[in-house]
Amino acid sequence: MPIALPPPCLLEISGADAAAFAHAQFASDVRALAVGHWQWSAWLSAQGRVRALFRLLRVADDRLVAAWWGVPVAALRDELARYVFRSRVQLRAGAAAAAAGYFDPTQLPAGIAPPSADAFRDDGRVCVLPVAGGAAPRWIAFGDAAALAGAVASDDALARWRAADIEAGLVEIGQDQADRQLPAWLGLDRLGAVSVTKGCYPGQEIVARMHFRGGNKRWLHRLAFRSAALPPPGLALDGDDGAVHGEVVAAAWTGSAEGLALAVLPPLPAGAHLHAPDAGASFRVICAVHDASA
Numbered sequence: 001m002p003i004a005l006p007p008p009c010l011l012e013i014s015g016a017d018a019a020a021f022a023h024a025q026f027a028s029d030v031r032a033l034a035v036g037h038w039q040w041s042a043w044l045s046a047q048g049r050v051r052a053l054f055r056l057l058r059v060a061d062d063r064l065v066a067a068w069w070g071v072p073v074a075a076l077r078d079e080l081a082r083y084v085f086r087s088r089v090q091l092r093a094g095a096a097a098a099a100a101g102y103f104d105p106t107q108l109p110a111g112i113a114p115p116s117a118d119a120f121r122d123d124g125r126v127c128v129l130p131v132a133g134g135a136a137p138r139w140i141a142f143g144d145a146a147a148l149a150g151a152v153a154s155d156d157a158l159a160r161w162r163a164a165d166i167e168a169g170l171v172e173i174g175q176d177q178a179d180r181q182l183p184a185w186l187g188l189d190r191l192g193a194v195s196v197t198k199g200c201y202p203g204q205e206i207v208a209r210m211h212f213r214g215g216n217k218r219w220l221h222r223l224a225f226r227s228a229a230l231p232p233p234g235l236a237l238d239g240d241d242g243a244v245h246g247e248v249v250a251a252a253w254t255g256s257a258e259g260l261a262l263a264v265l266p267p268l269p270a271g272a273h274l275h276a277p278d279a280g281a282s283f284r285v286i287c288a289v290h291d292a293s294a
Contacts, residue, residue: 002100002107003161004153008142009073009095011054011066011080016088018062025083026056027183027194027201033058037118038129040193041066042183043076048206050181052076053173053193055129057120067096067142070174096142100151101131101161103138109147114139132191133168159259162252166260169220169289171249177233184210185218185264186249187289218246220289221268223261225251227281231261237274237283245274262289 013022023030028041033056041056054068073093081091105114112128114137115121120129126143141148165171171186183194183203189211196211210216225231235248246265253259263274267288274283 001157002102002141002148002151003157004148004151005099005101005140005142005158005161006069007096007099008067008069009071009076010093011073011077012063012090012092012094013066014063014090014092016062018064018089019058021084021087021089022056022064023198024201025080027188027203027207028056028192029195029198030056030064031198033064035060036120038120039118040132040188040191042188042193043080044183044194044201044203044207045179046202048182048203049179050173050183050186050188051079051178053171053186053188057127057129059122068172070172071178072175098145098148098151099140099142100148101138101140103136103164105137105139108139109141112141131165131168131170133170134164135167136164138164159253162250163254163260166222166250166252166262169222169262171220171262174233177249181249181264182210182216182218183207184216185220187220190290217266218264219267220249221246221263221265222286222289223263223274223283224258224286225261225281225283226258227276227279228257229279229281230259231276231279231281235276235279235281237263237265237276239272239274248276260286 026041035058038057043052052071054066057065077091077093109126125147126141128141131138188194196208231248231251236244239245248263251261268285272285
């Protein structure tokens, strides 16, 4: 059955200069995005930290929609509006009425066939796009609540979806995590959410320096954990030596008092143990997400 998900925030960028504006502000190569297709993208601070991570949809030549779960859309719109200047661009904030996740393409809303990996389908009621990465294909739909009314709303179902996101190395940047992480730490280059060839955008110098000169000392790791409470984003993780090694960026239950998590850490081998004493949680490294064997 489809799984009910929290509705995404939506930011519509429209007008004759919409693509040029988004290309100059966002870290992905927006000009390469064709109508009817989508890409991962991010908006970075001047210091290269991730302010927002989202799926960017090219609805028309002069219209894009950014969809994400996390930072309040009004705050992002107001911040972006400071850079419009004389550009022929309108920014409109909103939210989908409902959203659902699908493991089975035969259960997609009636009349919508599964889109290809970098495409989306919108029939005016709902928009459907695939979820990249992971062991099995998945799809997300958002839009009209009536069209998505059959989705199962339960903690267990949502935990299953979140665990699949973690298996795929996908994170959400919530308000508490905004402007804290560098793209390389979250594996955004792996997602294609940052470009090192397209030219200037906020934070581009930091991204390019890390890419071409190296020096990155942190990576996204997948962990197994045991805990009485779900580890929150930002939870500090200590090593056996007592030093803080990094922090959790996502977590999901997979069973009673156990689950999977993603954390930003220095390179650690599979099997390494970490702790969060204040939370009463223990963690074991499964792999670095960028590792081909993950």
